[in-house]
Amino acid sequence: xxxxxxxxxxxxxxxxxxxxxxxxxxxxxxxxxxxxxxxxxxxxxxxxxxxxxxxxxxxxxxxxxxxxxxxxxxxxxxxxxxxxxxxxxxxxxxxxxxxxxxxxxxxxxxxxxxxxxxxxxxxxxxxxxxxxxxxxxxxxxxxxxxxxxxxxxxxxxxxxxxxxxxxxxxxxxxxxxxxxxxxxxxxxxxxxxxxxxxxxxxxxxxxxxxxxxxxxxxxxxxxxxxxxxxxxxxxxxxxxxxxxxxxxxxxxxxxxxxxxxxxxxxxxxxxxxxxxxxxxxxxxxxxxxxxxxxxxxxxxxxxxxxxxxxxxxxxxxxxxxxxxxxxxxxxxxxxxxxxxxxxxxxxxxxxxxxxxxxxxxxxxxxxxxxxxxxxxxxxxxx
Amino acid sequence: xxxxxxxxxxxxxxxxxxxxxxxxxxxxxxxxxxxxxxxxxxxxxxx
Numbered sequence: 213x214x215x216x217x218x219x220x221x222x223x224x225x226x227x228x229x230x231x232x233x234x235x236x237x238x239x240x241x242x243x244x245x246x247x248x249x250x251x252x253x254x255x256x257x258x259x260x261x262x263x264x265x266x267x268x269x270x271x272x273x274x275x276x277x278x279x280x281x282x283x284x285x286x287x288x289x290x291x292x293x294x295x296x297x298x299x300x301x302x303x304x305x306x307x308x309x310x311x312x313x314x315x316x317x318x319x320x321x322x323x324x325x326x327x328x329x330x331x332x333x334x335x336x337x338x339x340x341x342x343x344x345x346x347x348x349x350x351x352x353x354x355x356x357x358x359x360x361x362x363x364x365x366x367x368x369x370x371x372x373x374x375x376x377x378x379x380x381x382x383x384x385x386x387x388x389x390x391x392x393x394x395x396x397x398x399x400x401x402x403x404x405x406x407x408x409x410x411x412x413x414x415x416x417x418x419x420x421x422x423x424x425x426x427x428x429x430x431x432x433x434x435x436x437x438x439x440x441x442x443x444x445x446x447x448x449x450x451x452x453x454x455x456x457x458x459x460x461x462x463x464x465x466x467x468x469x470x471x472x473x474x475x476x477x478x479x480x481x482x483x484x485x486x487x488x489x490x491x492x493x494x495x496x497x498x499x500x501x502x503x504x505x506x507x508x509x510x511x512x513x514x515x516x517x518x519x520x521x522x523x524x525x526x527x528x529x530x531x532x533x534x535x536x537x538x539x540x541x542x543x544x545x546x547x548x549x550x551x552x553x554x555x556x557x558x559x560x561x562x563x564x565x566x567x568x569x570x571x572x573x574x575x576x577x578x579x580x581x582x583x584x585x586x587x588x589x590x591x592x593x594x
Numbered sequence: 595x596x597x598x599x600x601x602x603x604x605x606x607x608x609x610x611x612x613x614x615x616x617x618x619x620x621x622x623x624x625x626x627x628x629x630x631x632x633x634x635x636x637x638x639x640x641x
Contacts (some may be wrong), residue, residue: 320623327616334609341597350601421630422623429622437615576616583611587604590595 230275237489247271268484286485300362306472308451315568324571328518329538330580332510333357357507360540360578378484384506409531441582454530537566541575546570
């Protein structure tokens with residue numbers, strides 16, 4: 213009888229005993245999870261993602277909870293939609309349904325800003341390789357520079373699943389920090405005269421037929437060039453086709469709301485579930501966070517420098533600041549450019565031009581990932 | 595293939611491929627705009 217009581221009590225005390233004997237990494241991650249919850253709930257930093265990620269992190273790090281183990285709830289979410297890439301692709305349908313590519317279509321050449329804004333990916337890839345990361349891990353780290361959470365998750369879950377936790381958290385954290393990261397780089401690389409360049413208003417020149425055909429053309433052309441990335445391109449363009457065709461308003465609305473919300477919840481919990489202390493707390497994680505920061509900073513710098521080049525080539529008709537919006541963090545990057553433009557000239561409204569570059573960055577990040585995957589496939593590495 | 599060769603290949607082929615793909619898409623959008631221009635709005639007198 214007494215033996216049974218002692219055994220029962222030891223079962224109740226096991227979690228606390230584990231925490232104090234070998235649970236230091238779990239204790240640290242409980243603090244990290246708590247911090248994510250605080251940032252999301254109290255500071256409004258990407259709350260839709262950081263709250264589920266933070267809660268997943270807390271749940272998986274409570275000793276002996278087994279939520280992240282075989283058959284555990286968080287593991288089930290992971291297997292259900294992250295390991296097979298379904299969740300990020302469903303998020304892409306939602307993004308496509310939410311995005312108005314109109315400002316980009318008004319001035320298609322602005323797509324090149326979306327290309328320049330991906331340059332950080334490739335420079336960071338070189339950096340990760342120089343630091344000794346294997347090829348596919350380096351690709352997964354560099355893709356943080358896409359500044360696009362679902363793309364980072366899609367690539368990493370396929371080719372470096374053990375890095376999924378740090379890569380996802382870094383990608384979403386830096387996306388949320390775009391308003392802090394961008395302005396100093398924009399100011400450092402431009403003169404006051406360049407920041408004051410006015411670009412005039414954007415005139416409406418795009419027909420609805422063009423808007424409807426655009427997603428189909430991107431799918432076809434992108435798919436032919438980079439078939440390995442077609443799931444990314446195809447799903448974002450499906451969402452946009454539904455939006456622009458206007459024929460399936462119910463599906464568009466559901467994609468924007470119910471699908472996006474439910475998938476975001478499961479995706480966040482699944483990612484949080486990968487942040488188990490013993491697996492997460494490694495020097496590699498710090499390196500990934502460092503390189504993610506470098507990647508996004510280089511994206512912004514490359515965009516601004518490309519903007520300066522275009523400014524010079526057009527005789528000062530393009531404000532180089534809009535180059536900084538050529539990343540995928542939509543619409544935050546465009547808003548930052550608008551704010552910076554107004555800071556130096558109260559009547560300089562760059563928002564629509566920046567929104568064009570920003571949607572170009574969205575397509576650019578997906579195309580960059582798709583092209584990278586196809587090149588890797590061509591090289592026989594995947 | 596060593597890391598340096600791999601990185602340089604990705605920079606040139608994947609980076610260049612991204613740039614060219616987006617440039618090509620830009621050209622095609624321009625073409626679409628010419629093929630399907632925005633119809634001028636009808637004035638009250640035309641109706």
